[in-house]
Amino acid sequence: MNQPNAIKLPSILIVEDDFEIARMLASTLTEANMKARIAGDGIEMDSCLHRGTFDLIVLDVMLPGEDGFSLCRRLRASMTVPIIMLTAQGEEIDRIVGLEIGADDYVTKPFSAREVTARIKSLLRRAAYAPAEQEVRRPLRFDGWTLDPQRRQVRDPSGARVSLTTAEFDLLLVFCKNPGRILTREQLLAHTHAGLAGPIQRSIDVHVGRLRQKIEADPSEPLLLKTVRLGGYMFAATVEPA
Template sequence: MTNSEIARQRHPSDLSAESRSTRQGSRILIVEDDLEIARMLGDTLTENGMIVEIAGNGVRMDAALRNQKFDLIVLDVMLPGENGLSICRRLRAQTNVPILMLTALGEEIDRIFGLEIGADDYVTKPFSARELTARIRALLRRTTYAPEERDRSKVLRFNGWRLDPIRRQLHDPSNARVATTTHEFDLLLAFCRNAGRVLSREELLGVTHAGLAGPIERSVDVHVSRIRQKIEKDARDPVLLRTVRLGGYIFTATVEEA
């Protein structure tokens, strides 16, 4: 996408009423107030077999989410009214649906902040439709149950916690569901399946970014920090998920299959 293609075209129209589909596929909600960009993304994703709905702001997004479920949300940061970062934080407290942030902000600190509040991936403008589609597909693959993984479908338990690979849910010792992002769940699942083994950041990047070019290396540390805040009694003095100096991380809990 060129800079001219992402030029701001403010408009009063109700974008959430626009919906495109070709055949049954993953449902994508695009929250973007620039009609030109939204339509371009919608056309690209529709051509790739996805079902797309567009919302121009947080209010329209909420209405769309009340009416149906979506497999992934593409969320612009610069929105009228409630901004994308605030929306992301709010969504993550309510749902595990993958969120891909879309913004013109390019500094690393902005990307890290987006990950810290719960985004699963982060793409900056200008971007190529091909790259964005690849990232969306990667996120969808990690949230879809693959038939060849049926032998790895058993629920995992550790220290009273329960991790369900099929439903992709995490429950605490009181059986309350704990919200996780796509990357957080993938990392925790990798740690549980490799308990007692040191996993390097490079290995963990492969888990969370599926080989996409240009991953944010610090994102592993960000996701690990968020996992600690959820499963450790004291995230500042972790016992279950420890840092190995110059090595990576190790999950020390005893993990059992349910």
């Protein structure tokens, strides 16, 4: 008799030098049916990534040796894995910098392990753990670009794949589904959960700015992602099935 396929548990890498914090979060993730691995610094993180793959990385800013910002830049240059950054309470500049260099979300210390777990689940649903929702989506085309929701891939007019973070991809998908419609920052946050832990306006603006850097010919004079004064944003491209 054939055995049913084993359920693949999400694998989370926690890069945190405070062992008590890391152990507390790992324990909560295990209770939530996830696998957790702890790395105390960038060297241990690299070793873990060399030995296996992870579905999401929780990354502390203050680490011995190479700091979290540097590690985030390095990770984002080579992979699209969702990243949640842990920052010191009240350090807004840390949170903004984290989003600007490619983090998908951030949480300030001290934090609730269950809150972080909820954020992890939210990001995972929007990445690789929503196959039923992705299967009904068709690829879309705009201004020569192609967005494939099932594979979560974006290709430029030349056919080259462009790397987007989870938050950036989710934002672009929402815009493609609503071309010509003004979307408020609150609506964008509700659809994407981008930057859940911070001020709505600043978090969404940072992600939109990064998205413009990747899809606009001139990000300083955007033709696709328009800012609507006192409104939000509007996707000005014509979107059609690919």
